[in-house]
Amino acid sequence: MRSDRGARDGTEVSTADQPRPPTTQEREALRHVPLLAAYFQRARAEMPPQLRQAFDAHGLTARHGSVLPQLAGGQRLSVTEVAALLGVSLSTASELVGRLSEAGLIDRTEDPANRRRTLVSLREEFRPAVESFVATRSAPLLRALDTLSPRDRAGFLAGLAAWSREVQP
Numbered sequence: 001m002r003s004d005r006g007a008r009d010g011t012e013v014s015t016a017d018q019p020r021p022p023t024t025q026e027r028e029a030l031r032h033v034p035l036l037a038a039y040f041q042r043a044r045a046e047m048p049p050q051l052r053q054a055f056d057a058h059g060l061t062a063r064h065g066s067v068l069p070q071l072a073g074g075q076r077l078s079v080t081e082v083a084a085l086l087g088v089s090l091s092t093a094s095e096l097v098g099r100l101s102e103a104g105l106i107d108r109t110e111d112p113a114n115r116r117r118t119l120v121s122l123r124e125e126f127r128p129a130v131e132s133f134v135a136t137r138s139a140p141l142l143r144a145l146d147t148l149s150p151r152d153r154a155g156f157l158a159g160l161a162a163w164s165r166e167v168q169p
Contacts, residue, residue: 039140046136048129058103067096068130071106071122078117087168 022030043062044052054060070077070085077085083093097120100106105126111117122130145153 043137046133048132051126051129051133054103054105054126058099060099060103064096064100064103067093067100067120068105068122068126069134071120072127072130072134074122074127076109076119076121078111078119080117082120087165 040062043065044055047055055065066086067082070082079093079097080090082097083090086093086096088096097106097108097118101108101120105123106120107123109119109121111119145156148156
């Protein structure tokens, strides 16, 4: 990391934190970002009514919604596991789980093997709505992945993972 004396107060400014102009190839990639942003903004409108009502009534956001697909398979996860799957801190995962529990979307139970651990699971009455929503929202990505070679798919997924790590708060 290079640093320069560039701040008005004479302190060092890291050039690693300053944006650089994108390359031609990067500009091509960036051209797709607004199209994807529009897709993500439509998510609430595509929610099954039961799910949308719960989100609206409790002021839940996409961040809260990101927990639900992790639980759609029917497994019970610890809050620590949820944090790891989402790439967020334990306190953030705990807040997300707490709000989803208050909204009645998930159940929190004490782990019988370790009373200090809380396990979370999707409430059965919301499973069909979550599964339907996940299937609807993931269909375009799955179709796109089907068009890629195994090598291109691996590169795409690596890039997507790197991008998601960079945008995590």
